[in-house]
Amino acid sequence: MSAPAPSPLAIVDAEPLPRQEEVLSETALAFVAALHRRFTPRRDELLARRAERRAEIARTPTLDFLPETAAIRADDSWQVAPAPPALEDRRVEITGPTDRKMTINALNSGAKVWLADFEDASAPTWENVVTGQLSLIDAYTRSIDFTDERTGKTYALRPDEELATVVMRPRGWHLDERHLTDADGTPVPGALVDFGLYFFHNAKRLLDLGKGPYFYLPKTESHLEARLWNDVFVFAQDYLGIPQGTVRATVLIETITAAYEMEEILYELRDHASGLNAGRWDYLFSIVKNFRDGGPRFVLPDRNAVTMTAPFMRAYTELLVRTCHKRGAHAIGGMAAFIPSRRDQEVNKVAFEKVKADKDREANDGFDGSWVAHPDLVPIAMESFDRVLGDRPNQKDRLRKDVDVKAEDLIAIDSLDARPTYAGLVNAVQVGIRYIEAWLRGLGAVAIFNLMEDAATAEISRSQIWQWINAGVVLDNGERVTAELARKVAAEELADIRAEVGEEAFAAGNWQQAHDLLLKVALDEDYADFLTLPAYEQLKG
Numbered sequence: 001m002s003a004p005a006p007s008p009l010a011i012v013d014a015e016p017l018p019r020q021e022e023v024l025s026e027t028a029l030a031f032v033a034a035l036h037r038r039f040t041p042r043r044d045e046l047l048a049r050r051a052e053r054r055a056e057i058a059r060t061p062t063l064d065f066l067p068e069t070a071a072i073r074a075d076d077s078w079q080v081a082p083a084p085p086a087l088e089d090r091r092v093e094i095t096g097p098t099d100r101k102m103t104i105n106a107l108n109s110g111a112k113v114w115l116a117d118f119e120d121a122s123a124p125t126w127e128n129v130v131t132g133q134l135s136l137i138d139a140y141t142r143s144i145d146f147t148d149e150r151t152g153k154t155y156a157l158r159p160d161e162e163l164a165t166v167v168m169r170p171r172g173w174h175l176d177e178r179h180l181t182d183a184d185g186t187p188v189p190g191a192l193v194d195f196g197l198y199f200f201h202n203a204k205r206l207l208d209l210g211k212g213p214y215f216y217l218p219k220t221e222s223h224l225e226a227r228l229w230n231d232v233f234v235f236a237q238d239y240l241g242i243p244q245g246t247v248r249a250t251v252l253i254e255t256i257t258a259a260y261e262m263e264e265i266l267y268e269l270r271d272h273a274s275g276l277n278a279g280r281w282d283y284l285f286s287i288v289k290n291f292r293d294g295g296p297r298f299v300l301p302d303r304n305a306v307t308m309t310a311p312f313m314r315a316y317t318e319l320l321v322r323t324c325h326k327r328g329a330h331a332i333g334g335m336a337a338f339i340p341s342r343r344d345q346e347v348n349k350v351a352f353e354k355v356k357a358d359k360d361r362e363a364n365d366g367f368d369g370s371w372v373a374h375p376d377l378v379p380i381a382m383e384s385f386d387r388v389l390g391d392r393p394n395q396k397d398r399l400r401k402d403v404d405v406k407a408e409d410l411i412a413i414d415s416l417d418a419r420p421t422y423a424g425l426v427n428a429v430q431v432g433i434r435y436i437e438a439w440l441r442g443l444g445a446v447a448i449f450n451l452m453e454d455a456a457t458a459e460i461s462r463s464q465i466w467q468w469i470n471a472g473v474v475l476d477n478g479e480r481v482t483a484e485l486a487r488k489v490a491a492e493e494l495a496d497i498r499a500e501v502g503e504e505a506f507a508a509g510n511w512q513q514a515h516d517l518l519l520k521v522a523l524d525e526d527y528a529d530f531l532t533l534p535a536y537e538q539l540k541g
Contacts, residue, residue: 001138006028008029008033008182008183009029009032009033009036009180009181009182009188009211010130010180010182010183010300011024011179011180011231012178012179012180012181013178013179014126014179014195014514015126015421015541017126017127017130017131019029020130022134023130023133023137023197024130024139024197027200027351028197029180031196031199031200031239031240032180032188032192032193032196032197032200032234033182033187033188034198034234034235035191035192035195035235035236036182036188036189037182038235039189039192039228039231039232039235040055040148040186040188040192041175042188042228042231043189043191043192043228046173046224046225046228046496047173047174048424049222049224050221050222050529053221053222053257054290054362057290057291057294057386058293058294061293061294061295061298061388062289062407062408062411063089063256063257063260063407063410063411063486064407065260065407066260066261066264066493069223069261069263069264072263072264072267073263075266076326077283078267078269078270078327079270079327079328080266080269080270080271080273080274080327080328080329081245081248081270081271081272081273081274082129082250082328083248083274083330084211084212085210086165086210086211086212086214087113087165087167087214087248087274087330087396088393088394089369089393090112090113090275090330090332090368090369090394091112091344091368091369091370091381091382091385091386091389091393091394092110092112092113092116092369092370092372092378092381092382092385093111093112093113093114093115093164093167093332093369093370093371093372094106094109094110094111094113094115094164094343094371094372094373094375094378095114095117095121095306095335095371095372095373095376096113096114096115096116096117096121096373096437096445097118097121097122097128097132097444098116098117098118098122098128098131098132098133098135098136099128099131099132099135100131100135100138100144100146100155101146101148101155102141103116103135103136103138103144104139104144104145104146104155104156104157105155105375106164106375107139107157107158107163107166108157108158108162108163108164109164109375109378110164110375110379110382111164111372111375111378112164112165112369113164113165113166113167113369114164114165114166114167115167115168115169115216115371116136116166116167116169117167117169117445118132118168118169118170118171118443119169119170119171119172119218119219119455120193120282120444120454120455120456121444121445121454121455122444123438123439123440123442123443123444123539124171124190124307124536125176125442125539125540125541126178126179127442127541128442129177129179129190129193129194132136133197133198133201135171135439136166136168136198136202137202139166140202140205140206140209141205142157142160144157145157154306155342160209165211165214166211166289167214167215167216167250168194168195168198168213168214168215168216169215169216169218170190170191170192170193170194170195170215170217170218171189171190171191171193171194171218171434172191172218172219173189173191173219173225173228174186174219174529174530174533175189175190175191175530175532175536176189176190177189177190177193178536182434183218183281186434186498187473188360190372191275192232195215195236196236197427198213199213199236199240199247200240202427203236203237203240203242203246204240204242206292208243208245212247212248213246213247213248213438214247214248214249214250214274214323215247215248215249215250216249216250216251216252216277216474217229217249217250217251217252218254218279219252219254219255219282219284220251220252220253220254220258220265221255221257221258222257222258222261222265223261223265223268224265224268226251226264226268226269227268229249229269230268230269230271230272230303233247233249233272233531244271245271245272246535247272248272248273248274248377249269249272249273250273250275250276250277250332250350250372251265251266251269251273251275251276251277251332252276252277252279252282253265253276253277253278253279253283253316253320254277254278254279254280254281254282254283254286254456255283255286256283256286256287256290256291256410256411257290259283259316259319259320259410260407260410262276262320262323262474263323263327265327266323266327266329268312270327270464273327273329274329274330275324275329275330275331275332275368276320276323276324276329276330276331276332277333277334277335277371278316278317278331278333278367279334279335279456280308280313280330280334280335280458280462281317281334281335281337281451281454281457281459282456282459283426284300284303284306284460285456285459285460285463286466287300288460288464288466289459289463289527289529291411291413292463292466292467292470292527293470295387295471296414296471297413298411298413298414298467299413299416299420299467299468299471299473300413300416300420300464300467301416301418301419301421302418302420302421302423302424302427302428302464302528303418303424303427303428303457303460303461303464304424304427305416305418305424306416306418308334308358308361309361310416311409311415311416312409312410312411312412312413312415312416315405315409315410315412316410317333317334317362317365317367318365318400318403318405319403319405319410321365321366321367321398321400321403322366322399322400322403322405323397324368324396325366325395325396325398325400326373326399328396329396330368330369330394330396331366331367331368332367332368332369332371333359333362333367333369333370333371334358334362334370334371334442335371335373336355336358336370336372336373336377336380336381337373337451337452337453337457338352338354338355338372338373338374338377338450338451338452339374339451339452340352340374340377340450341450341498345424347450351450352380354386355372355377355380355381356380356383357372358370359380359384359385360384360387361368362384363385363387363388363389364388365368365385365400366395366398366400368394368395368396369385369394370384370385373445373452374452380538387422396502418483419476420464420468420473420475420476421475421476422475422476422477422479424464425465425468425475425481425485425486425489426459426489426493427461428460428464428465429461429465429486429489429490429493429518430448430449431448431449431453431457431461431467432455432457432458432461432462432514432518432522433490433493433494433497433511433514433518434446434448434497434514435448435453435454435455435457435458435461435516436458436514436517436531437509437510437511437514438509438514439455439458439532439535439539440510440513440514440517440535440538440540441464441509441510442539442541455531455532458531459531460528461518462518462521462522462531465481465486465522465523466521466522466523466527468481469481469482469483469522469523471488479510483523486519486522486523487519487523490515490518493515494511494512494515497511498511513538517534517535517538520534521534522540
C-alpha cells in the first residue's frame, strides 16, 4: 500500500505575487509538507534543548568539549566526502540577498562562490521569500536579465564558466514561515521552506549544469542539529531520486556552543559536508547571549574593538582551520563588511588596508577562502589568497598540528584590554535603530556608516546594550550604563535621524517603530533569544 499523500499546505495572509505558482506548485508544496511532517517535531525538540543548555551555561557558567563524543574526536580515520569540482576552489566568496540585481552582480563578481542569502541578509517578507526563489531559478535558466528603472542600467549574466558557484543559505531553525501552514494551522519552519523550495526546483537542474545543490547552514548550536540537517538531506535526495551525497553543506560556526562541537558537526554531516565557516559577527552575539549574566569577565567591549586578533577569537579560528583540515574539509574565513565610498577615497584607502590585512592573516593561517560583502573587495581578497595558494585550489594539506586550543581558551573574554566606551554605546544604538528600520521595510542587508550590516550585527548591538546595563558597566566617560542612559541616547539618535532625513522621509519610514523595538529587546528583563522573532511579528508582507 502506498504512503498517504502529505497534508496540503495553506498559503495564509499573503497577497498573490507574479509568477508565484512557478515556485509554489502543488508538487513543490507536497515536498515541503513532507519535510515539515517528518522533521518539524525534531526541530521543536532541538529548540527546547537549546533552552536547557543555555540554562546550564547560566548556572555554571562555562563550556567544555563533550565527553560523550570524545571517541569521534579521537578517531583519526574518518574524513568528510571529497569536495565536488565546483567547490574545490573557494578562495573568495561574496554574500548577499537574492533580489534580481544582487543575483546578477554576485554571480558576475569574479568571486568563486556566492552565498545566496535567505537568512540574515534578507528580511523574510513573503515577497522576498518567493521572488528570491524565482531569482535563482531564472539565474540557472539564464532568464534573469534586469533593467534598473531608476537609472536605466541593464544587468545581464556573463558566460556560465565565469559565474560564481551558488551556495544557498536558508533561514535558521528558530524562525517559522507564518505564510505557510499545515492543516492544523502550524507554520512550517522557514529553514524547511527555503531549503525545500530551492532543492525541489533546482537540484536536478544544477546536476545538469555540472554542479549541485549546495548549502550554508546557519545558527547551528550542536551536532544534533547537524544530524537533523543530514537526515533532511538523505530524505530529500531519496524523494527526488538524486544520488546520495549530491548535497553539500558548509556549516557556519557562529555560536559558541558549536565551537565546542566542530568535529562532531562534520562527523554528522560527513557524507554531505564541505566545510566550516568562521561566522564572526553571530559568534560574538552568541557569546554575549549565552554568557550575558556570567559577570564582568564575560563583558565584551565595543563591537569594533573586538578584532580577529583577540586571543579568544584567534583560538576559535585556528581551531576551526585545524579541525577542517584534519577532516578534509574547507575552512572559510569571516566577513569583510566594508562598503566602498564613491565620495571619500581616504575612507576607502584606510578600509582597503584593513581588509587586506584581515585576508592576508586568514590566508596565512591556513583558511581556504573568505567572505566579502561587496564586489569591489573581491580583487583584494583574491590577491591575498592567490599569494598563498598560487594555482592550488585550497590548502587543506596544511594540517595546523601546532594548534592546541583548550576549552577555556574559547571563552577567555577577559583576555581583552579594551573596555566599553560611550562612543560604543552610541554606535550600538545607531546601528540598532537604523538596521531595524530598514529590516521592517523588507531590507536585510543595509549599508550603515560604510559597513554592510545584517541581522547579526544588529543582534550584537542590542545584546551589548542589554549586557552592559545588567552588568552595571561604567564607561570611559565615567557614566554607568543604565536603561535611562540607553533611552537618552536612543532619543538623541532619533532626533538626529529626523534632522538628517527630513520630516517627510522620517514620517514615511519606520523610525519610531524601530526605536521602540530596539529598546524593547535591549531593555526587557526577559532577554529575547533572537531580535528577529519579535521583529517578524511587526514585519509587513
